Amino acid sequence: MNNSIKALKKILSVNEQILLTSPDGETVPHVCSFKPPATDEEINLLETTTGFKLPEDYRNFLKTCNGCSLFDHHLYGGEAQLHGIQEIIERYHKVDIKNVIQVAWIYQDIIVIDIDKVKAGEKEYLFLKESTIFYQPGRNLFCDFETWLERFISTNGSKYWDWKTEPKRMYYS
Template identity: 25%
Template sequence: MEKMLAKTLNGLKEITSDGDKAFNIVNVGGVFEERVTFNKPATLSELKELNRYHLPSDYYEFLKITNGLSLFEDKYEGITLGGAVCQIYSIKMVLKNKALFDESWVPILYLRDLGTIFINDERFQQHQNYLSYPGIEADKYFKYSFSDWLVHFIGCNGNQFWAL
């Protein structure tokens, strides 16, 4: 699925001119103007900062494309709706936020109105589902890899595909 993630991210880069151009989607309630913000790819030294954790290879591949990503910064009828629907943290933000959580919980992204999603590196090492549900459901785990989850999320225009 790593190839699908790269294709999906490169497609977003193409239709947004690397985040410089907005695009419209039809979503519940009308047509929304969306933006994405890509960061520069992570450097080798930045990636090495994560070596103390056991994280999936597709997550590292994501960071090599963009060291953090702001998805679905939306406007409806010209009104900004409160920041990005999904903020995937840069390595710097992962490490900053990591200090707040138990050793096995690595915070990787924030969903507006829902909360943080974590990679549980202990579960990852044990070949179990490792990507937590957001917020108060963090004791439940998606049956998706990081890249599968992100491709589905983008394909569903930032909607909670797991709740449908």
């Protein structure tokens, strides 16, 4: 986990921006911002509030940074927020669903940790909930937080979980 964040910070350390290519081919600066690491006391508060022990990879993320904003357009901002502990607690209290915690808001998608999956010892505990239909079952992302974050960073903040592959077409003459 730390390696993905460290690599991103290293890229940003040169001029605090990362150049990304937009769909129209333009190269555009983007920025990332990281909150200071969470303390053990803050992590314990989150676990006490939710009533469950966090997965180790997510704990490591919080110890690296207590939330961050990734790949924001340098002028227009963005919608890739990985929540800090205080925001997670606030969101936990606002919803009636108590078997998930919301850990990120990515372009109107909500990334959640399924508490029941974690308690059962399952490694694939991350789910996607669409903001417009939050109370319906989420879509399994088939990974843990560390894998999701590595993929999100390596795709420069793309919603890779929505990528579709086209079937190969055979053309006959």
